[in-house]
Amino acid sequence: MSIHKYLSASVGSGGRNYKQDVGYIQCMLNELLKNERRFEFNVYKPAELLKIDGDSGRNTEKAIRQYQRKIRMSHPDSRVDLNGHTQKTMESKFNLSQLKGFSQVALALVLPKKIDNSKPVSGDVVYDLTGTPYERAKTFIKSGNASKLSYPIDYVPKSYVKGDHAGARWFGAHRSDNRKHAGVDLGSNVPRSKRISKRVPIYAMDDGKVLLAPNQFVKNQPDVGSIIIKHDCGVIVRYCEDSPSRRLVKKGDSVKKGQKLGCMGVFKSTSSMLHLEIYGDANRVDVKGKERLTNRGSKPYQRRSDLMDPTTILEDCKSRLPSTE
Numbered sequence: 001m002s003i004h005k006y007l008s009a010s011v012g013s014g015g016r017n018y019k020q021d022v023g024y025i026q027c028m029l030n031e032l033l034k035n036e037r038r039f040e041f042n043v044y045k046p047a048e049l050l051k052i053d054g055d056s057g058r059n060t061e062k063a064i065r066q067y068q069r070k071i072r073m074s075h076p077d078s079r080v081d082l083n084g085h086t087q088k089t090m091e092s093k094f095n096l097s098q099l100k101g102f103s104q105v106a107l108a109l110v111l112p113k114k115i116d117n118s119k120p121v122s123g124d125v126v127y128d129l130t131g132t133p134y135e136r137a138k139t140f141i142k143s144g145n146a147s148k149l150s151y152p153i154d155y156v157p158k159s160y161v162k163g164d165h166a167g168a169r170w171f172g173a174h175r176s177d178n179r180k181h182a183g184v185d186l187g188s189n190v191p192r193s194k195r196i197s198k199r200v201p202i203y204a205m206d207d208g209k210v211l212l213a214p215n216q217f218v219k220n221q222p223d224v225g226s227i228i229i230k231h232d233c234g235v236i237v238r239y240c241e242d243s244p245s246r247r248l249v250k251k252g253d254s255v256k257k258g259q260k261l262g263c264m265g266v267f268k269s270t271s272s273m274l275h276l277e278i279y280g281d282a283n284r285v286d287v288k289g290k291e292r293l294t295n296r297g298s299k300p301y302q303r304r305s306d307l308m309d310p311t312t313i314l315e316d317c318k319s320r321l322p323s324t325e
């Protein structure tokens with residue numbers, strides 16, 4: 001069976017550009033380029049994701065070109081030819097079921113109403129593959145509610161990229177074929193040799209209520225847990241890898257913005273960080289109080305479908321450090 005069955009004609013500069021073909025290529029480009037970074041104002045930012053709209057405009061052509069450069073094509077031409085090198089290279093990165101998912105998204109462009117992209121559904125392949133964690137973060141910032149959040153630690157790490165495990169800290173970083181990093185890691189600023197005794201405090205980003213504070217976040221690592229808070233501005237923040245024995249809050253507590261929650265834990269002897277995850281729908285709470293933010297079936301982040309890109313939100317609130325007494 002040929003896997004090149006979801007494209008019917010060329011896409012991009014000078015191509016036929018049938019709507020569903022363009023949508024299909026846009027879906028793949030978003031996957032292939034979403035871990036590419038732009039260096040801007042001293043931080044790495046995620047590459048802009050394409051809007052899956054089936055229109056081969058300047059951005060789509062630019063993205064095709066960027067991908068062709070990435071695969072070191074000698075003459076990038078901003079066009080994906082039917083069964084050409086670019087298409088084959090792109091498709092070789094995905095499995096059949098993923099390609100089918102892309103083609104369904106693309107098909108929805110010519111069959112409106114069949115798939116409603118505006119409402120993310122838990123575990124829905126359409127949601128994750130269209131890169132909405134980043135778009136949702138942008139929308140959240142535009143809504144003005146992000147401005148109510150303050151930074152969760154009292155300094156801004158030099159970079160979210162370099163550090164204890166360079167390149168692994170940012171949202172969306174590759175973890176395995178099945179999983180991408182669902183949060184951002186804010187590393188300890190304490191020298192490794194002093195990390196056990198000197199802990200970095202963690203602060204609430206907004207007023208809210210502690211939904212849960214489990215003692216375990218990483219298996220067999222007793223010094224890292226997580227604190228899950230429903231914040232008044234409409235998000236749930238999971239403050240992960242805190243030290244359970246140094247915690248100052250418990251399940252059910254109300255917290256004030258800037259209130260100290262606890263401190264960073266230490267695992268694998270010297271690793272110490274705040275792994276931060278942000279979810280956009282604070283009202284989606286399991287009544288049993290069971291923590292259901294992790295969803296192993298929801299690829300590629302294995303998280304609930306309202307997961308947002310925390311880097312973008314932190315960039316917005318890094319000028320608002322908590323005031324420390």
Ligand SMILES: [Zn+2]
Binds near residue numbers: 181183184185275276
């Ligand atoms: Zn992390």
